[in-house]
Amino acid sequence: MTDHAVETHGLSVYYGRHRGILNVDLRVEQGEVFGFLGPNGAGKTTTQRVLVDIIRPTAGEARIFGLDCQKDGVTARDRVGYLPGELAMYESMRVRRFFRMYASLRKSNRDSEHWQALSDRLELDTSRRIGQLSRGNKQKVGVVTAFMSKPDLLILDEPTTGLDPLVQQTVMDLVREANQAGATVFFSSHILPEVQAVCDRVGIIREGQLVATERVEDLMTQHLKRVRLSFAAEPPTDAFRRDGVEITARDGQSLTLEIRQDLDQVMAEAASYGITDIETIHVSLEEIFLAYYGKGNGGSLV
């Protein structure tokens, strides 16, 4: 267990009787951008908090670069930049003092003034007191705090929350650049287009359990396909009535289908009605995600 930036094995966290996460086995390779998806309360934040040793596991283990997050937590955290989901800071401090303090408390700070460049890039006024900042600007402070030590691993809990679209883009650029410089990025997000844009792989967590870990392109090509089929004659009304297939639009001799399984059988059935045209429609990660968590879908991508 030494080659992965993040590795958890049988990781479970219970809050009293309430389940946080259960038996999470997760591997994030060094140098990849890993997106962690799931609805509120699914266990994303809990998993990340275990990695930075805010929360202790009820069972299982969590490692960062092969180091136990609890026993070797100090060494492990020296390589981590962390952005919490709910950011709270010392309201009376000026931003630049906060950055200087934070930089001084890290053992291996590689560039003690990097916060200045990051602040300029995010157009953050570091002369102001934290308490005077808007929610978006406080989030910028959190982003700078996470990136300022040029860490080997960035753990970001919904990093673009509260930011305007332009700044969101800048943060995603920072993620890409950190990754190009060799950093591993493990971030949770509700904004699926940004996950789709920057992530190599995604993990989907549902009700505390990791239900899928896949490359983004695999997830998008394998698990939900949307096709528009045109036929020489209108197919019968009971056509394509099968599990894993949903007719989302019907327009005379054309049907739009969402197919989750048995693609070959669906195509065979379509051929029997005399296909005249097939058009594949792009499915976004968001649509896959919603299909996954959507009404009555208890299926697994694994």
Add this chain to the structure above:
Amino acid sequence: MFRLLLQELRFRRGAIIGWGLGLCFFPVVYVGLYPSFADQMENFYKILDLPIYKALGISMASFEGYMASTVTNLVPVIMAIYAVINGTGTLAGEEDSGRLETIVTLPIPRWQIVAVKAIALGMALVLIVSIAAAGAALTLLTILDQVETNVTVVDVFLALLSAWPLVMAFGMISLFLGAFSPSRRIAGTVATVVVIASYLGSNLTGMIDSLKSIENLFLFHFYEATAESLVQGQKLGNMLILLGVALAALGLAVLFFQRRNITVGVWPWQRGRIPEGERSA
């Protein structure tokens, strides 16, 4: 560690100045005005010698007794309140506000975080007590030629300064309660009850013989606010006991903070357990 300590002291700078100067107000008013009503005190001392006042540690038959009752008796009580506010605010308060998450995720061992915060709290307490003690000493200096007393300026300064082990004990107990209990609200409530019970308990056990056997349970018992103690100082053994209590509470704070799930807010015995049915899920 040193940088964190500096930062912690910086956070407390305002409280040190505010509480220190605020506490100075006590001796300035009580001691400074004494010459103006010194003659009348002789008429009151019989009334003020009632058991109820003795229970509160008040005995005003002399200037020394008056000083002990008003300054060295009450200032530590108020300081104990500050110790509770700051002690519970140090871990539990910062956790409640979410700020602790920022510090705990830094590459600093948890025991160091507690130790640094405890040192900062201890230094803040000693500075506040010192400012109040200096205020009392300077006030006495201004009226020394108007009162008959064998109490010196240094005596008053040291008498108040020697309250530090007592308030430090309350500060560390509050710190421990913050690391132990789910929220600052609970920690603060329990710590306040401990201070009040300790103050009243100490006075009552001094008054009622049948309660003597439990006097050691109350921390104020180890701090004497009497006319004699103004001149002779606190007993070394009592001060060591109070510092021992502070050290033990700090040790417990470290122990429980090491095991604490930050941001979760539960009692230590409410640590999660996986139900049998889900172990193999």
